[in-house]
Amino acid sequence: MVTTNLAWNVEAAHAIIDRYRDQEGPxxxxxxxxxHEFGYVPREAEPVIAAALNLTRxxxxxxxxxxxxxxxxxxGRHILKLCRAEACQSMxxxxxxxxxxxxxGLDWGETTRDGRLTVEPVFCLGLCxxxxxxxxxxxxxGRTDAAILExxxxxxx
Numbered sequence: 001m002v003t004t005n006l007a008w009n010v011e012a013a014h015a016i017i018d019r020y021r022d023q024e025g026p027x028x029x030x031x032x033x034x035x036h037e038f039g040y041v042p043r044e045a046e047p048v049i050a051a052a053l054n055l056t057r058x059x060x061x062x063x064x065x066x067x068x069x070x071x072x073x074x075x076g077r078h079i080l081k082l083c084r085a086e087a088c089q090s091m092x093x094x095x096x097x098x099x100x101x102x103x104x105g106l107d108w109g110e111t112t113r114d115g116r117l118t119v120e121p122v123f124c125l126g127l128c129x130x131x132x133x134x135x136x137x138x139x140x141x142g143r144t145d146a147a148i149l150e151x152x153x154x155x156x157x
Contacts, residue, residue: 008042017052027063031070040071076111076118078156081135085124093132100149117156
């Protein structure tokens, strides 16, 4: 289950930034720490990070938007990651995912209106032998199909 430890606030962000700013290559560890603390990396963080690291806001935005693991909004209480790599595609993952997303009225990376479930793409879980595969709150699930995904979505409470 995903939990957000704190609501976004600049003072807590500065404390995190101060822990990483003097490291060599601080951007990724800093972003991971912010996301761990707040559950996401809000747009309000960009100018704060840029000023602290002597970078442009565009540079910070570019890093955040490049990596799929960084969220711009809080995730749902549960996160379902569906593999989109070749082995899973060959076993029907794309059709299964489309069925689930359509059923939930979501697109990739979106959260149900009730905040219960976020569905995210992932590009290889290393579970090719049990394709198509998924992760629900970090727990691997193999040999998924449309019915299994529907059940997972219903049971994520």
